[in-house]
Amino acid sequence: MASLPSMVLKAVLNNPHTITTKPRAKQLHAQIVKHKGLSSTSLSFILSIYADLNLLRESLLVFNALPSPPFVAWKSIIRCYTSHGLFAESLASFSRMRAFGKYPDHNVFPSVLKSCAFLMDSRLGEAVHGCVVRLGVDCDLYTGNALMNMYAKFRSLGGNGGIRGFADEVLDEMSQRVNRGNVMRQMDDHESCLDSGPEMYQLNSSGQNEIGSLEIRREACCQRDSVRKVFDMMPKRDVVSWNTVIAGNVQSGMYGEALAMVRAMGNANLRPDSFTLSNVLPIFAEHVDVHKGKEIHGYAVRHGFDTNLFIGSSLLDMYAKCARVADSYRVFHMLPQRDGISWNSIVAACSQNGMFDEGLKFFRLMLKDDVKPGPISFSSIIPACSHLTSLHLGKQLHGYIMRARFDDNVYIASSLVDMYAKCGKIEKAKCIFSNMELHDIVSWTAIVMGCALHGHALDAISLFEKMQMEGVKPTYVSFIAVLTACSHAGLVDEAWKYFNSMTQEFKINPGLEHYAAIADLLGRAGRLEEAYDFICSMPSEQPSSLWSPLMTACRVHKNVELAEKVAERILRVDPESIGAYVQMSNIYSAAQRWKEAAKWKVSMKQRGFKKKPACSWIEVRNRVHAFLSGDTSHPYYSKINEALEVLLEQMEKDGYKPNTSEVLHDVEEEQKKQLLQHHSERLAIAFGIISTPPGTEIRIIKNIRVCTDCHEAIKFISKIVGREIIVRDNSRFHHFKDGKCSCGDYW
Structure with missing residues (x-):
């Protein structure tokens, strides 16, 4: 290995950032040992270079050679652990550093706060926040951003909003700036958890973290306010700071505040970047506001963000949710390159808008583009097989899912249950459901509805009861499923029991689908007048779709008089209902009342109506x-x-x-x-x-x-x-x- 001249070595020591590759770092390491020896200073210097290059193995070897690591060494190893995603190790090192009497500075806290956020340890995170205040580095821009990101992450997990957390107490004290000593005394008890770090995040001999007994705290109470308070107290804010607060508001559903922050950001002479736009676009998707979405799209084009994959995928999703699939296509085809997210977005856009053939076409193109589908891909494409009832393609996808070992994903498994049921393979759907380790409300509803559609009413009811026994509360949709099962089997008493349970026990307001299921059941059972009165009892105006099943029941049970009343009701709310004309013609024909049947056919022809071809x-x-x-x-x-x-x-x-x-x-x-x-x-x-x-x-x-x-x-x-x-x-x-x-x- 060539020896570095002493002047070159001195220059490197004065400016270590010139070392940008692993071979050069190792060469420098050898030269430092040769010329400077194995002093604590020289080892700490080379450690910082290894950490800057994200070389964990080399960093650990150097760090472990230090009998008493100085602060700069602790800083480097903590940063390296965090960048490698070894967050428990990072926090353990932070605690040991404090045990050695070393105090952190603004260079250490961003790594430590990031680790607290990823481990969802809100108690330790709040204690670190207290330490930030105590040491007077709370005004540092990067530390402030890390604090906001941490609280935003805690909040995204949910929590008890009725509890006022320690973080708010610290923030209130910070905002008042009355007596820093009082703040420090208040934090002493909470900061004790910093000193318990080695016990909480022990490392075994192989360097693996043993945090099985660690309770990952999910106390996200008032975290949104915590983020905002940190933001308000920052003397200097950059785009990252603004984006963190905007993202927090969007995640909390506070869209008005998020948009207000975007405007305030512009007033502060900061230009929104790609992250800002990707946070704002879901707002317009949620509210189906395509005009505002187009304004954001125009801004993205003017500032060169439209070719950004992240922005492109957000635009795709926004247009899809606004039912503008053609615009989604244009955005997709304008992307200079595509990743898994953009492919997933276009497939989902097609499926969400009922364009299942197109969705399958894009899915095949994604495979040709050597993009491996993931769980999200399958969650979007399997429903297309369900609606197209393409069992062959569904089986192919199932095989791919099993080979990729995604079959234990509860969302994918639920989609497979639904797909097999809708493709006529109810026994296969039951088998997949039985083999699932976990069941959520989606999987329960899928199997109950599948059994209902196949006439397995008793199985559907049994599963519905078992779902509740396992602690899963029925929803609006799951009640539709069980009522459908009752309807297809003529179980009138059971249907009334579930309908009343839905409204009285679970406080779910019945919707059109629930009324339709009961009315259909009564009609099938021949209780036509009761069905008529039940529909009339609806609190809102009854749409034609609610009356149509009763019209069919009138035909089956040959009740011409009631059919005439129902037809009048249908045509009152929907004068263009072709079904009413066809049904009445058929009902009169079945009763051999040919003149009346002919009148309905003539009237239908005069209006230019055409019967839906079978x-x-x-x-x-x-x-x-x-x-x-x-x-x-x-x-x-x-x-x-x-x-x-x-x-x-x-x-x-x-x-x-x-x-x-x-x-x-x-x-x-x-x-x-x-x-x-x-x-x-x-x-x-x-x-x-x-x-x-x-x-x-x-x-x-x-x-x-x-x-x-x-x-x-x-x-x-x-x-x-x-x-x-x-x-x-x-x-x-x-x-x-x-x-x-x-x-x-x-x-």
Whole structure:
């Protein structure tokens, strides 16, 4: 190793910051030992260089060689521990330094306060704050910023806002500046925890921290005020100081104060930076204020922040929550480079706005870009599989999740439960739920709703009760799930019990969905007048969506008179309701009141209304095929039609009789049969039969309710072909097997 000339060595000693690489630091180390010896001063000097270069191993070797480390050595090792994320070790060193009689200065406190913040030790953090005041370094800019960051972190964890903490006492004393001696005496008891540091943060022989018995305190009471008081007392504030206070206000939901601070920051001649903007954008996303969001976007463009990945992701999220997906696309495509956060943001933007195909497209592009998806990625994309009922893709994602070992993440596992349930695999959903180590309200609600949609009402109710026994309180959404379960099984008494429990015991105001579930249940049970009176009892105006299920119940139970009253109610609040016209036409047709049925059809035609076409989907070999009723455009139509003819012949031999009561009355009976035969779900089922091996499960999705005749026909088909046929319509799942349906003909 070449020897450094003495003049060069002297120059380096006077300006150690010229050493910027590990090899040069080691070379200097050797030369110092050669020329200066192993004195405490020389070792402390080289230690500071190693610490500046973030070389922990070398720093420890030098530090441990010091029999009695001077203050500069303690400062270096504390800083190095903190920069490596070894916060317990940092605090242990801080406590030992005090035990050795060394007093910290403004260079040490930022590292120590950061360690307190990351360990969430509010008691020790407050004691360090007291030490800051005692030693008179509370006016230091970096120490002040570290204090505000610490209190902001404590507050983000939540706490008991009714307790006035020691931090406020210290801050009040600081603001008064009456008697510093009194402040020091007040802090003596609290500062005793600084001296207990070695016991609280012991290091074992391997250097690992043993803080298992340490209680991580979560007392975040009044922390927002603590941050603001520190800020107000700082004689000098930089952008970091302002950003800390702004971020604290945003996290506390105090958006008005946050925006006021941004304006005050500008008045103080400080220009908001990328961190300021990323704190402000969520405010406009939360309040769906796209105009203010665009102003921030314009500011970002003018000052060159729009290419910043952090700002780009915040803009993506803001536009998505304001339902401006096209703007999200533009922001995404303008980014010069993309990281996991920006990819996650665009995928989430699509999913949040119902653009699930686009979300899947971006997810695939993310994989092609060699960006590994994380838990947030999967939490955004799995719901897309749920809504598209793409079981094949959902299984692929599940496999990826297991390989990445994300399956123990409660949010991802809950999404998988929901996905499998919505894709018709309720037993798989139950299995995943059972294997979860932890259950939160989201996972409980997902499994209860899954059981409800599949007609497993007793399982849904049992799980709902078990959830409460485990201390998880039901929410607005979980009550929708259990009421839906009761509705699909005709459990009237149980439904009333839960409805009353929701309002009386849990003080949850019922919403439209809860009223709809009860009204639907009463309608299914044939208690039509009771359902009508219940809907009328709603405190607010009843929307048409609440009356529509009752209209369906009137058709099922052939109550024409009540149907007329319901139709009047629907058209009063929604004159453009096509469903009311279609339902009334069908109800009159079923009652063979052809003139009234024709009037509704003519009125519908005069208004330019068109009936929503029935459509069914089936996924075969990873490709989705769509069928409309009477559709002859599919490439395999001739084979589909042939299969339907063969099935119909066998069905009629087994006792099937087509229900043509709701079909056009002015056509021949044989033509009525053909119209029923070519309903969209039957076309999809026939295609599934001819396109998959015998015994393969067939899964169909339909956009509207399965008609009575098709429901009966599919029971016959399932027995003839020996397959399970799963049909998901717009209200629930039907599992047809061996000539029976899981709904028990109650739907």
